[in-house]
Amino acid sequence: MPLIWLFAILLALAAAGYTLGRRRAVAVSGGDIRRLHSLPNYHGLNVALAVLVPALLVLFVWLIAQPMIVDARVAATLPPATPTSERALVMSDVRRLAEGLELAVQSDIMTEDEVQRLNAAEDGIRARLAPLGVALGSNVDPAVLVSAKRYRALSIAGNTARNIVVILLALGGLGLAWGATGLGFRARNSVERAVLALLIAAASIAILTTAGIVLSLLFESINFFSQYSIADFFFGTKWSPNFRGNSQLGILPLLWGTLYISLIALIVAVPVGLFSAIYLSEYAGPRMRAVAKPLIEVLAGIPTIVYGLFALITVGPLLRDYFAQPLGLGNSGSSVMTAGLVMGIMLIPFVSSLSDDIINAVPQAMRDGSYGLGATKSETIRQVIVPAALPGIVGAILLAASRAIGETMIVVLGAGAAAQLDLNPFEAMTTVTVKIVSQLTGDTDFASPETLVAFALGLTLFVITLGLNVIALFIVRRYREQYE
Amino acid sequence: MTDPSPDSPLRPEHGSLLTQNARTKRRNAAEKRFKYYGMAAVGVGLLALVVLLVSILGNGLSAFRQTHITVEIALPADTLDPGGNRDIDDIKKVFTFGYAPLIQAALVAKVDALNARPDGMSDREIGALISKQAAATVRDHVLANPDAIGTTHRFRLLANGRIDGYFKGRVTMDTAERDGNVTPAQLRVADALKDDGALTTGLNPRFITAPDASDQRPEAAGLGVAILGSLYVMVIVLVLALPIGVAASIYLEEFAPKNRWTDLIEVNISNLAAVPSIVFGILGLAIFINFAGLPQSAPIVGGLVLTLMTLPTIIIATRASLKSVPPSIRSAALGVGASKMQSVFHHVLPLAAPGILTGTIIGLAQALGETAPLLLIGMVAFVREYPDAPPEGFFDPATALPVQIYNWTQRADPAFVERASGAIIVLLVFLVAMNTVAVLLRRRFERRW
DSSP, rough: HHHHHHHHHHHHHHHHHHHHHHHHHHHTTTOOOOGGGOHHHHHHHHHHHHHHHHHHHHHHHHHHHHHHHHHHHHHHSSSSOOOOOHHHHHHHHHHHHHHHHHHHTTSSSSSHHHHHOOOTTSSHHHHHHHGGGGOOOOOOOOOHHHHHHHHHHOOOOOOOHHHHHHHHHHHHHHHHHHHHHSTTOOHHHHHHHHHOOOOOHHHHHHHHHHHHHHHHHHHHHHHHHSSSSSHHHOOOOOOOOOTSSSSSEEEEEEEEEEEHHHHHHHHHHHHHHHHHIIIIIIIHHHHHHHHHHHHHHHHSOOOOHHHHHIIIIIHHHHHIIIHHHHHHHHHOSSOOHHHHHHHHHHHHHHHHHHHHHHHHSHHHHHHHHHHHHHHHHHIIIIIIHHHHHHHHHHHHHHHHHHHHHHHOOOHHHHTOOOOOOOTTTTTTOOOHHHHHHHHHHSSOOSHHHHHHHHHHHHHHHHHHHHHHHHHHHHHHHHHHHHHH | OOOOOOTTTSOOOTOOSSSSHHHHHHHHHHHHHHHHHHHHHHHHHHHHHHHHHHHHHHHGGGEEEEEEEEEEOOOHHHHOTTSSSSSSSHHHTTTTHHHHHHHHHHHHHHHHTTTTTTTTTOHHHHHHTTTTTTTHHHHHHHHOOGGTTTSSSEEEEBOOOHHHHTTTSSSSSSHHHHTTTHHHHHHHHHHHHHHHHHHHEETTTTTHOOOOOOOTTTOOSSOOOOOOOHHHHHHHHHHHHHHHHHHHHIIIIOOOOOSSHHHHHHHHHHTTTTTHHHHHHHHIIIIIIIITTTOTHHHHHHHHHHHHHHHHHHHHHHHHHTTOOHHHOOOOHTTTOOOHHHHHIIHHHHHHHHHHHHHHHHHHHHHHHHHHHHTTTTTOOOSSOOOOSGGGGSSSSOOOOOHHHHHHHHHSHHHHHHHHHHHHHHHHHHHHHHHHHHHHOOOOOOOOO
């Protein structure tokens, strides 16, 4: 019985439970539901939850645990001579073959008897499973076939047991909750407890996500560092991955490219963003503000792939033809300058809207005091408002820097792929994010350091951006408390 | 007492209030300069926006028009249906190779009838004016209408990408000289066909509906699979992120006690909002594909990854709109005997719904434009098949709009730049539509308490 049927049965039982519970509550109250503690709906929901919750929990745990247990039991029967390194491969063969046989029985290519009598000497298994899309690497080894049959038998037994246990649990929950339904039963409280648990679970997904990110990055990075020395990774000045081995995977050129591009982006974005925030909040009239502010914020809503294409087809060739080539600085369309400029444009609204909030948070009394002393508007801004808002502005710049460092599509399309330590801004350079993309797309082999290095790069990136964010949020928060 | 006399010691040293001295002038000039810097900054921001949009529109609008050549093609029974019994299985055995010569012959006849063939031009070169995709088009037509075999039928076929580029200004006689794929002579034949009316440039709905095409036939490439894939991904994001995000916000805003655990959740949410998107791609690859064994390139994985990415946005928006519901509403509900849960679900949540919806749409718009995480989970693969209808379709290989754009930028033929820019226009239209809906919702339902 496929899983979807099990779900359907559970849902049907829950629906039946709801009706039964509700009806019983109404019946017990003798037609006057005011005598009940909870509304009849809650009694119905309580029964439905009693059907679903234990059954689904057990089902969930079972779905995770069963493959592990079956794996372990089958692996124990493999010939003890198999070396540990090959065990994983043999087991994956076994699993694939077992799934193939199951598929064959389900789609009526083989009967149950045929599977039982199947032996590896007849060289037909591969050909018979091929039309089902089951690709077996080589001819089937007799030991693998035996294990696969055992695997399948165990899985089938496990599935049957699972279905029985889950349905029994559901029925038991139905019976118990139905029996508990009565005048004084606090159905609403129990339903609300369940809903609260659901809400807490939803809120905890944020923690799970962070844990997932950290664990997946750490796990694979440790894997990588067991094959490649940590010192060479963090202090190597050469990046030349080679899929035949002997790669040099030093992060320094990538970090250099990342920081160089981010620096140029900030040099563009910070003055423009800051000055437009100052102008819009201190000088511009309400009309101008109503038009210009949303327009600048449109820049923030444009997807980064659009900026990437803009860098690739417009900014890159422009810089190459009018600056790099006449100045003799290189003839590459993709360069640090291209990516930095375009990324700077992307960050303008980010800097300006953050600074806008911060400037508006400076109390009016400080401005008035400054004007009262005879300062002009610009003097007030430079000598009173900006110093007062400085921590917040620094926080905004750090947040922008973290954005720039983590940005991917603009640099993939605009910066180039050559890893080098160079000062010339019209030279193509590459960044951490570009290399994560290039090492993880296409054919990847998750045992080689050339692929695993992407996780170490990801971890570095995660740590840097997280650090910047934490510092920035800390600064911004401390500053806010000053004026409240 | 009147005004101080000119030589009185009371007179201010810097002269009259009506004339500015050097210092005031300097200060006023600095003031003006400062203001101009501000205006210049705003100008730079707006200019960047304009240049960006003009560049994309200028490059991309032509993707919505396409050059077609209309020819009368004879469909001889002896080559297309060798068995002669109009059995569909037999007809299917004739592959596109069987159709290509028919198209070439038809076009050659047309060109010769116009007397437009330049000296020394081979039949092959004339045939190359039509896209390689045309044979498949004709074959599909024949398979759909087997009765057409043995007749002559008028087809409107795609012109080759270079010919199309010629009529859009991308290819000129000069570039054709240096181009291995097209000759100036071919362009002159195309001009002759245009004068005759057989060659037309018109709207190209197939750009929206057709699947991607290989590197050699940019003229046939379309966005159908990508739009469908993006739609599937968005459906998954909406179905997962909205309930989870709303549930999480309700807990944090209405129920959470102030303790370590809720603090931890709050810090996590604000940090997740700032994690680079590519890290979510790594998470998807490691957890959903390598660990959980979900298929690569599938909308389900893309949807899950983007759900995790969008959650912080939705949670922040939802909390803001829950917060804006005044406490008196809650007190009133509690006062007439509702439980805390009932007051939230029956009264606060409906009042906060417009704000939640607006935040959700904005989160979805962000997710729609996201590229980097989808690259890592394999949605960049070349996919020509439309995914099945959901729910099975969620597990079929598909691609998404921004990834399709990236994919086209990596192709060699310059015609794909036009396609990529055109695809961006489609993407931006979707984004503008979503944001407009969000703004309208806010205007329509926003309530000031």
